[in-house]
Amino acid sequence: MRSRKPIDAPQPEAPATGRKRLAIVTTIWKYLSHAQHMGDRFLVGYPIEGAWRKPPIDVVSLYVDQKPADDQSAERAASFGFKVYPTIAEALRCGGDRLAVDAVLIIGEHGDYPRNEKGQVLYPRYEFFKQAVDVFEADGRAVPVFNDKHLSYSFAKAKAMVDASKRLNFPFLAGSSLPVTWRLPAVDLPYGAVVEDALMVGVGGSDPMDYHALEAMQSVLERRRGGETGVRRVRMVTGDAVWKAGAEGRWSRELLGAALSRTDSLQGLSVQDGRPQALAEGDEIARIAQDPAAYMIEYNDGTHATLLMLNGVLADYNLAVRVQGRPDPLSMQFLLPPTPNVAYSAPFMNYVARMFETGRAAYPVERTMLVCGMLESCLDSRMAGGKPLDTPFLAVRYESPRESLFART
Secondary structure, eight states: OOOOOOBBBBOOOOOSOOEEEEEESSSSTTTTTTHHHHHHHHHEEEEEEEEEEEEEEEEEEEEEEEOOOOOOHHHHHHHHTOEEEEEEHHHTTTTTSSOOSSSSEEOOOOOSSOTTSOOBBBOOOHHHHHHHHHHHHHHOOOEEEEEESEEEEEEEHHHHHHHHHHHOOOOOOESSSGGGEEEEOOOOOOOOOOEEEEOOOOOTTTHHHHHHHHHHHHHHTTTTTTTTOOOOEEEEETTTHHHHHHHHHSOHHHHHHHHHTTTTTOOOOHHHHHHOOOOOOSHHHHHHHHSSSEEEEEEEEEEEEEHHHHHHTTTSSSEEETTTTTTSSOOOOEOOOOOOTOOTTHHHHHHHHHHHHHHHOOOOHHHHHHHHHHHHHHHHHTTTOOOOOEOOGGOBBBOSSSSOSOOOO
């Protein structure tokens, strides 16, 4: 049995030297999968701030959990000179008996996995991470880890992952591309501002796309006065109950109008015959929305925020925030350039590459952990018939970066 040795603490302030060795651990690698979008950035580089950047990082090993008929992992390995290993431990050790990489990229998205009763896809992100940590503990050395999107469908598992990174003292970054993509306009919540209310509108299914929307909203609201102190109560309703909640003042029609003013993808009559629409007014939005859902969040500091998922109304992600002392809502679109190049993954992977190079994460992993808990709790509320649920376990505290990290050039 391999003896367990103390973990060598990373030295974040030390300058990066030489080329880093990267292991990629993923569910699947095929055309337009997250592994393809992200892995290819390290294989061929990416555009950033008006130039092409190829980080000094070499992909040296890969673990792929599933290989469908259109698998690209074998082709990428042959083209770029790395090996696909049958286990995560072997990938991290490059077939040897000691940890042989300087960073780990975990991508648990896409592939054939079951769903639970809440509708969440049971991607094995926690299990992938746990196997990497087992190698760190056995070999007495830990390296930076990036985990794509959710930490887990389970807040308990997400917290265990963050706790392990603190215990073993390795840099840990997670989340999705929306917080760091371009914004239209290029604005952010002033650091330390007082937020009175917020409303996000998004599109897509649960739970992949509502996570994106909640995290984008959180990346803005975490800049409010006092820093992040967590969430004390959530409620999720669907169907006609969404519009009833709006009529009762649970979410703001004014903020809905401000958010929709930023979309460039209105559906309904805009698509049918080209007429413009003020969808926040009247009943047209209720007519065209398909299975609407409202995720209502009450933070520990009293701030309220709502996510409206409005399939059939728009096809992008937009946020409006009522800020104390500002006459009009602050509003923005989180821009997602189209496939196949999905340019928004370039600034995202640039932050990941920088962490691998320097040992310093650009923003706290606690953001991702909190959003995991917000989403799971909202789905629990939906399962309970839209009942408000207290969430004392979501008293997650952290300070956001003062610098706005979204792409601007």
